[in-house]
Amino acid sequence: MEEERIRDIERIQIEHLRELDSEELHVEEVDRESSDDDDAHDRGFGGASGSREPTFNVGLASLHTYLGEVEDTYHRFSFLDGGAMYTLPLFYLEGVVLFPEATLPLRVIQPDYIAAVERALRQADASYTIGVLRVYNDTNTEESRFATTGTTAEIRKFQRLEDGSLNVVTRGRQRFHLRSRWMGAEHMPCGEIQIIQEDLPLRTPRDAVGRLAPLRNLRIANASQAKQHFHRDENEDSDAMSEESFEGDLSLAERSLHRSALLSYGSDIMDESTSSDYDESPCRSEFHSGRSILNSSLGSSRSVEDVRSDNAFVRDGEKLNADRQPCRGLGWRKDSMRRLREVPRSYWPYWVYRMYDSYCLAQRLADMWKQIVRSPSVDGLVHKPDLLSFHIASKIPVSESTRQELLEIDGTSYRLRREIELLESFDCIRCKSCETLIARRSNMLVMSSEGPLSAYVNPHGYVHEIITLYKANGLAFIGNPATEYSWFPGYAWTIAYCGTCRHQMGWRFTATNMKLKPRTFYGIRSSQFKMTEVESRRIY
Incomplete structure (x- = not known):
């Protein structure tokens, strides 16, 4: 059903494209010094400002119609096993970082890469799959x-031309390490x-934890003061929760970790008499070592996953203590657990x-992205943090080296935090x-349904990842506008150079008929x- 829906959308977009082609084309020269009215009008198409919408169908750019009639392979495969080893044909691409779920068009001209695609189409393991690496x-x-570190790419569309070259549209699937x-x-x-x-994104029991006082407040005599101390910025609803209800919201791993924390913190509230006896027990040093590891972890910015291995040592120490007959202090543990249950905690x-x-x-990243890029919406990915992290990484307008850094980050939460930063x-x-x-960040413009930054390929096979802007400064233009092989149907392109160092920066796109808005973008x-x-700011 999903594939049929996508094909219906593509069919409507192609009909729209044919309507554009049937209209009389007229390339309109746009002066570099745009008027204030034009700037005010075009500003509505970029970022979070403005109220007008472009008349250009942003879905056309994502179809890569400049490649011609590229046929769908109708091949979809299940994900490859994590940790498994495969032998794949590779594509080394300069200036490109492919992420899972991102689209990558290819114009394959070189014989070695043509052979790579041919092998991908007929290989038994991971068929229709190539590996993409940045060079x-x-x-x-x-x-x-x-x-x-690269990304596997599944061949979604394929066309063989008369000269032997290939037009291919791929989609990123999974990250891999090159061995x-x-x-x-x-x-x-x-x-x-x-x-x-x-990693599987885990949900911590935020609602449960939010109504509990932290363990450091156990030293505060009055339990109500402890809650007031922790919730000084909260409005209401700070009632204590029972140990059973709290642990019921935890996974098995988190529950074991929580109980280890209670045992280790209990040593801070033991009586003097019990303490003197406990000092002489042979198991004190081992249990204290485990507690030190946990306390050290709590004082850092490490996540729950980072300290699980440390807490395994604590649990092993507890088991060892229980097995030793001469070890004393078991009565203290029971008393400590009883006293710990008397106050709310987390x-x-x-x-x-x-x-x-x-x-x-x-959720925070999606809200920030919505303020910067009004469309397309990423609300549907909020409940899939791993996919959202890859989507934003593939569209965030940063240098390719920074995007490669994002690709190499292991752990969804760490990648999300870096993207927020x-x-x-x-x-x-x-x-x-x-x-x-x-330009500035506020000048960004969405001209593709995939976002403000997307990949396109030129007739010579070079893939360009470009960010689209409604306004750009300091550029010089060479040549007349050309409509052939335009990445944006209905627009003519002109090569743009840096006016200072003369390096090619990209292209200016000019509307070829009066119905298209914006009239010009870059x-x-x-x-x-x-x-x-x-200046960098802290996330919290």
């Missing part, structure tokens, strides 16, 4: 370097890869859970070579711009 020049040695690479038959690049086992303060709760971070910090888009100011290559960050 870049080392600024120190000026030699080509290959990333060791080795070599040149196979016909100089075809091949590699042995290992699929990365993605393993960590509420704000610690929020820092690494993937769903909480996903990037969205809070970046502001200006500058030329990578001379740092001339080209596509800047991600490999040629850098982001200027404002």
Whole structure:
């Protein structure tokens, strides 16, 4: 049903494209110094400002119609096993970082890459699949370097042309580590890869923890004061919850971790007489060592997953103590647990859970993205934090090196936190070579249903990831507008260079009929711009 719905949408978009082609084309020259009225009008198409919508159908750009009649392979495969090893044909792409669920068009001209696609179509394991890796020049040695973390790409559409070249549309699927690479038959690049086992985003019991006092408040005599101390910024509903109801909201792993915390913290409230006896027991040093590990973890910014291995030592120590006959203090433990249950508590303060709760971070990231990019909406991905993190990473307008950094991050919560930090910090888009100011974040424009940053391929097979802007400064233009092989149907393109250092920055796109809005916009290559960050701010 989902595939049929997508095909129906594509059919409607193609009909719209034919209507554009049937209209009389008229390339309108736009002066570089746009009027204030034009700027005010076009501002409505970018970022979170403005109220008008573009008349251009943003779904057309995502179809990559400039590739011609590329046929759907109708091949969809299940995900490869995490940790499994595969041998795949590889594509090394400069200036491109592919993420899971992102679309990557390819114009395959070189014989070695044609052989790579041919092998992918007929291989038994991971059929219709290639591996995509970023290649870049080392600024120190000026030699080509290959990333060791890439993404598998599934061939969704395929067309063989009369000259033997191929037009292919792929979609990113899973991250992998490159273990080795070599040149196979016909100089075809091949590699042995290992699929990365993605973590399962966990939901901490925020509602339960939010109504409990942190364990550090056990030293406060009055339990009501403890709750008031922790909830000084809360409005109401701070009633205590029973141990049973609290632990009922935890997973098995989190429940074991919580109980270990209670046992380790109980040593802080034992009586003097029991303490003197306990000091002489042979198990004190081992239990105290485990408690020190846990307390050290609590004092850092580590997540629940990071301290699980440490708490395994605590649990092992508890088992060892129970098995030893001479070990004393078991009566103290029972008394400690009884006294601990007399006050509301939680393993960590509420704000610690929020820092690494993937769903909480996903909601915050989605809200920030909505303020910066009004459409397309990412609300549907809030309940899928892992997919949201990859989606934002593939669309966030930062340099390719930063996007490669995002691809290499293991752990959904850590990737989400890094993306929030990037969205809070970046502001200006500058030329990578001379740092001339080209645009600001507020100048971003969505001209594709996939977002403000997307990948396109030119007739020579070079893939460009570009960010679209409604306004750009410091550019010079060469040549007359051309409509052939335009990535945006109904627009003519003109090559744009940096007016200072003369490096190619991208293209200016001009509407070829009066019905299209915006009349002019710009596509800047991600490999040629850098982001200027404002002063970094803490996430919490």
